[in-house]
Amino acid sequence: MNKEEIFNYCKNISKKEEITFKYIKSESEKAEFRNFSIENYKMNNIDKLFIRVIDKGKIGSYSIQGITKEKIEKGIKKAKDIAKNKKSEVKFESFGKDVNHKQIKSDFRIENVDFSKKLEEIKKNLTKDKYIQGYLGGISKNHIESFFINPYFSKENKKDFVSLSSLVITKNKKKSSGDFFSIFTKEEDIDINQTFMQAKHNAYTLMDPVNGEKGEYTLIFTPEITREFFEFILSGTKGEAIEKKNSFLHDSLGKKIFSENINLKEEPTLDYFLSSSKIDDEGFKTSKKNIINKGVFRKPIYNLYESIKYNKKPTGNAFLENGFDPEYTNIIQEASNKKIDDMISKTKKGILIYEILGFHTNKITTGDFSLTISSGKAIRDGQFKETVTNLNLTGNLRELFREIEFSKEQKFFGSSLYSFSKIQKVKLI
Amino acid sequence: MDKKIIPMLYDIKKYLNTKNLDYFEIRFEKHKNRIIDVENTSTKELIEKETEGIGIRIIIDKKVGFLALNEFSKYKEKIDKVIENTKRINKKTEFKNYSTNKGKDILKYKDFESISNSQKIKEINEINKEILKTSNRDIKILNSEIIYKETEIEKYFLTNHAEIHQKRPYTVFYSKITGKKNYQIETNVDRLGSIGGLELFNKEEKIKMVLENRKTLQELLESKPCPAITTDIILSPDVGELLAHEAIGHACEGDFLIDKTTVLKKGLKVSKNPEVNIIDNPEKKDFGYFKYDDEGIKAKKVDLIKNGVVNDFMTDITTATKLNEISNGSARSENYNFLPIVRMSNTYFKEGTTKEKDMLSDYTGFLLKGFSGGEVDTNIGTFMFGIRQAYEYKHGEIINKYKQASISGDILKYLNKITEISNKIGNFEFGYCGKNGQTAFVSGSSPLIKIEDVIVGGTKHE
Structure with a gap:
């Protein structure tokens, strides 16, 4: 069955029953580069259909691939059986009935980008010099089509993007590396050369690492690291974690807990952002949210199950990709007007940190973290000095982010924007 | 089917x-x-x-x-x-x-x-x-x-x-x-x-x-938050397994050797202790078991570190061909949607000779138990593990119980500091290992491992 046939078949069923269908078809072309050449051309063509039913107040779910009418019928029956077997304290009446016809722009021209020409551009960038030992990375061109159908509304969506990651391996006195990653959502933005230039710049900058010395430093995080820290904070803003007191932010709603420079927003309908969506996959309208405003935690998010369980309203954040657990769409961290070059030049003793190991060991219940800086550039009196490695950064996020400042410059991560960030007087061991 | x-x-x-x-x-x-x-x-x-x-x-x-x-x-x-x-x-x-x-x-x-x-x-x-x-x-x-x-x-x-x-x-x-x-x-x-x-x-x-x-x-x-301290440590089997998997296993994946992104090479002495033996064994019926890999090659046990020396790398057909070898059956893919790549299976430290009670009877230092994730940069040899619990011992007695610690360092220096390995291996723990966007089912274990003079990172500064 093609997408149109599946859509029509599912649409007819959903007219009669409390049932939702989410269909995703993803097509991609990928290639990897290794050392100085391109290898492994890959093409992926995958579709899947996720079925959710409400039967006697309970939800049953079933997912299928290789979609046929028989499989859809079997999937619905399975989903109903699953619903019957649940012993749930939460009783569902219906999925969301919201309707939203706002149009969100995507650049469909990317679908027609000639992938082989991009490979030619990459070949030109796999240059050799006395320091570069090789490259590792890959490019992918992605086209994703989806639809969502429930008894009240249906939406179709298309997304196109190109992603490129490049790791440059260097050797001088010691081996080291530097990398850069880009996501392009507009055809005119696709810039292979710029990504390679930035990766090479990072690799040259981070050559010959030495073990860092314990002490007190001003830390400057790249936008990539800023993003990692904020993703840690965001995981603590989920409604369920707040209600269960599993989050270090459970007692912080409405309180100023971070620096007033921290303004974090969800913007769900931005053009050319990959997580944009007007209705979530449970049928509820997405909305703009001030998650953290001037350091004050403002708004947790809930899916349908949690909203019933905790007597809250669904916030339009439940998506299939995350198993219907609440997840933000697009995240915008508010930039300042300070230039990163000025932030660095005003640093007396600091480190510009490029890579940290151990983010996934952070403890969401307490906000405690214990991380290892594996790659950073020492700064003394505003000047870059040696590359440092093997320094430990430990503490609690509420304390670390009490004072923080951000740069004007931001990086686009496909569905988020983050700045460089600077924190004074941090002890490293 | x-x-x-x-x-x-x-x-x-x-x-x-x-x-x-x-x-x-x-x-x-x-x-x-x-x-x-x-x-x-x-x-x-x-x-x-x-x-x-x-x-x-x-x-x-x-x-x-x-x-x-x-x-x-x-x-x-x-x-x-x-x-x-x-x-x-x-x-x-x-x-x-x-x-x-x-x-x-x-x-x-x-x-x-x-x-x-x-x-x-x-x-x-x-x-x-x-x-x-x-x-x-x-x-x-x-x-x-x-x-x-x-x-x-x-x-x-x-x-x-x-x-x-x-x-x-x-x-x-x-x-x-x-x-x-x-x-x-x-x-x-x-x-x-x-x-x-x-x-x-x-x-x-x-x-x-x-x-x-x-x-x-x-x-x-x-428990109290763990202080940051330089001390001797003993790794329990679930942490020792992490050291075998993250610090050594990944660095012994043949694709990293071909890409020159591992600090290890065959014949390199990584520990002065001859009891340091690390094995990857897909034939063991545990979470990382498979009989044939995803290139159809019969899987077999690989001695990664033998008597403290890098002995072998895990390979798929491509890396084995480049190394002029025959694949040892380590190619795995998450599912049909991915090309197979070199992966671990069941990875573990082999037993040593020291009795557990002799290791702990007059021990002064920290015993680390329970892991909360790990990460390694094989290119420069830096690793970091999150640790759930740290018990402080003094002359064989537990004097303090701490929580949330970490250990990190240089792979090569770390293994060189292993002084004792107990004669009994722990239970195999299952896990899901991520590499190049693919997940593989794996498991691992180890005996108790004593390591001298390392930094334990905590969440409380002293």
């Missing part, structure tokens, strides 16, 4: 044989999953899903192309496009000694369908009640969640020379408990998991595990 699948694989094979390819392989995979998530006494989620599709690797003019699809009507058109685009890449890959195996490995197990969902939910509810009734004035149980997962993986591998059919089941049981003591709140996760079906864990074993988790939670609630 659907009866239509094998004839279709043969049709695809027939078509590929008309394309004048250097090599091709067709991999069909079907994964069936069931997840039951019970929170306190309510079923939060019950999901079943099936994923199936075909991955086709082709080599033409020594260039590698790959197609993954699960809608088969236009496969000829898609194969043609992949062949055309593969010709445009410039890397030529040598691919020698590919599989000629014909075989089956269909594991016998108690069928997941032999017990109904409602019976499984009933049992999980009863187990959860055992935890909820331990809530008291001292420790209040805020939440107890059990996540139970069943997975059944069926694979069919077909080339002009090889044909292999494999089927494996996996069962996993997680307990996540959140508790409160005074103003402190902690969450802890413990788990059981292995290769096998419903015969694996009986109700009593599951209750034992969740009660053990409750005990650990209480310890965490009563």
